[in-house]
Amino acid sequence: MATVQPVRVRAGRGVELGLLALALALGVAAYALVGLGTSDRVPAGVLGYGLGMTGLALAMHAVVRWRAPFADPVILPIVVALNGIGLAMIYRLDLAEGSTFANRQLVWTAISMVLAAGTLIALRDHRTLRRYTYTAMVVALVLIASPLLPVVGQTINGAQIWVRVGGVGLQPAELAKIALAVFFAGYLVTNRDTLTLAGPRVLGVALPRLRDLGPILVVWGASLAVLVLQRDLGTSLLLFGLFVAMLYLATERISWVLIGATLFGAGATLAAVTFPHVGARFDGWLNALSATQYDKPHGGSYQLVQGLFGLANGGLFGTGWGQGRPDIVPYAESDFIISSLGEELGLTGLVALLLLYAILTERGMRTAIGVRDGFGKLLAGGLAFVMAFQVFVVVGGVTRLIPLTGLTTPFLAYGGSSLLANWVIVALLLRISDDARRPAPALRPALTPAGGTPVVVSGGAP
């Protein structure tokens, strides 16, 4: 007798707490090992640091229990683990270079987690955000353009991607990607029918109508403007990738992806030919090991090659915490934290980190599949993708798979804006996943006598 048996939905908060304990142990142990590796002593601050991180994580856990009790239990522990490992590496580099990045990163972690908790508390339903679709667009455009503004904008290392407000430097593009995801999700969920309408078919590919190309051309123009005006290949790639992915999610038409990729490829090639700094990036990538690129005083491949040396030094198992020389690589704590980690934790550690990211984004994708409303699907899918894509662009750049760009590795790398933005993304994913996994009250088994299988109920004969 096959009947549909209602199964009590496991909220997973206990699992989350257990995994959090593991994640915290990972971060604190890494911190302690840094001390043992460099000076054969457990660092004096390990207790305070451990208690601080534990306090923050438990507070976050409590907020999730309170405000999003059905949220995905894996997301938060993964992020805490990545954040902790990043902090340990930044601390390790501080010891080698005499800098104080770790303290600032710890403060930024606290601020970010508070902000993420605030987002979870304030935002009771992610659909509220849909009301702010066009506000989000304006915010995104202002954020993207802000580094070009005369007073607050700053050029650091040739890239004009910084603003300085009240003594704090920020990379607004990091925050812009959230606003853009909200805008795209709102815009696309409204216009997806128009966009999906059959256009002419050429060679079996359904092309969109020309007038529907409007938005994609605008975003294409904006991301190329970022590339050219702000000299920031990474952000440009990221924003464009986000848009194309979400467009594909909304329309299910691969032609958008092909058109997008072609347009971006053509634009980037044109930029490489026309603008010397973009072309130099490509040269430094293709001929990284050549003496001319390596010895160039600016814009050469010195940093990339030093990062490769670091990765090679790590080999299969790594040198161990505190026993490599990641400090030789310029920007080892931010842009090149992947090569620092690859050197000291080896390929084994690097693959483990990549798998953490993979699980994190797949959990985001699962959330998108599970949630019922189109806006939530697009937003969760877009946010999960942009995180994965950012990791791809950074790690691909450091391992010389693609040209090097100036993006940060989410949660691992030093940088306040990046931490802030990615923790907010996590809060949004937690919020949407709570909705996705929450049992629908209207679909109680008693009220669905035959065949009404709610999404959250898994079927099967006992």
Place this chain on the structure above:
Amino acid sequence: MNTPLRRLASMVLVMFLVLIGSATSVQVFQANRLNNDPRNVRTLYREFGSARGPIVAAGTAVASSVPSDDPFRYQRSYAAGDLYSAVTGFYSIANGASGLESVENDVLTGRGDQLFFSRVRDLLTGRSPEGAAVETTILPAAQQAARDGLGDQQGAVVAIDPSTGAILALVSTPGFDPNQLAVHDSAAAGAAYTALAAAPGNPLRSNATRERYAPGSTFKLITAAAALSAGYTTATPLSSPRELALPGSTATIQNFGGESCGGDTVSLADALRISCNTAFAQLGMDLGNDAIAAQAAAFGFGDDSLTIPLAVVESVVPTGLDAAQTAQSAIGQRDVQATPLQMAMVAAGIANGGVVMRPYLVATVRAADLSVVSQASPQQYSVAMTPANAAALRDMMLGVVQSGTGKAAQIPGVQVAGKTGTAQTTQGAAPNAWFTAFAPADAPRVAVAVLVEHGGSMGNDATGGQVAAPIAKAVMEAVLAQ
């Protein structure tokens, strides 16, 4: 919208797989090339930053890494200064490495394939990896005796245990102090290197293994060996004119100092004992160039792949010579050239009943936990003579020391077999003095070759018997005293 989400999720997974592939490519497949890139300072830091294994002679470290307070963490130190420079070579940040420091680098750093299991254990136990110790076959007393004997003279000494091939002494003078090159101050190390590279006698190059010299009369051992294998006996009379006119040329061969060899004929044994040039030149012409070259090759001449594990430059006997050239080559002149190590191998082969053992310098490689990683086992290198012929040649060599040119090598109570050599080099320059010997003759424990360039302290008046034999004697005594 779930279908594109699933596809996107799959694409994201593919992206991560590509990243894992890319990281693997860099960290595994390209790692070797990147690690060996000359621009990679990590390789230096890593090599110098880990405890490099010591090079040991008879239980005492002659090269060792001691902790230092600079970024490299360890300083290579050579306790005995220049005594072992021909053995250890140097290990320098600025100038690379030479000698055992270079050829045994993999085990000294602990990176060698033989040390794979040690590395895995270090990885699992969290112990910082340490290099393995290279234990040499050098006998410090013999090394010291050789060094003392050469003193300020340019030359080389090689002593071998004839029954195993173990090298007991390996000295080249002028040597150098590897400590000067091992300093971490690149400028000072570079200056020391430049000075040594330009110094007379080329101290950085080992005379024992990397330089060739005309072997002079010590080569008569090979001519005599060829004669014995051609059916001659020790008593076979050889024609020994005061002056031998060479066919097809205006040149003549005379005896040392223009003296007679004591008659118109002389026995093979006496010819060797008094080192009669004319007799051996005629003998060479009678035997022919091919027979002599073949005998030399049987002792190791012409082997360009010999490593001890230091690479040894090959010794040369030309082939295709005419009669006059053959006559000159039979007494170790003309284009015959040999390393001191090669001449030690000749003596060792005769001492060992005609069997030349493969010479080796590394007895044991021992991991940091004192487990044996590899151990040398004596290997036969070649069979150069029959036991009977070797015994006959040994008896003739005994005559050299008892009543011939090599009396300076006599050791009371020990039968010493030897052969002197005094090789003219360039016109007007003082001759190179040679002595090669082994002892005790009935049960040899040491074979030795000594070369003193340009007559050493005696200049033009030098002979092998006067200059080189006493050094050989001292080295043999040092070995026999053990």
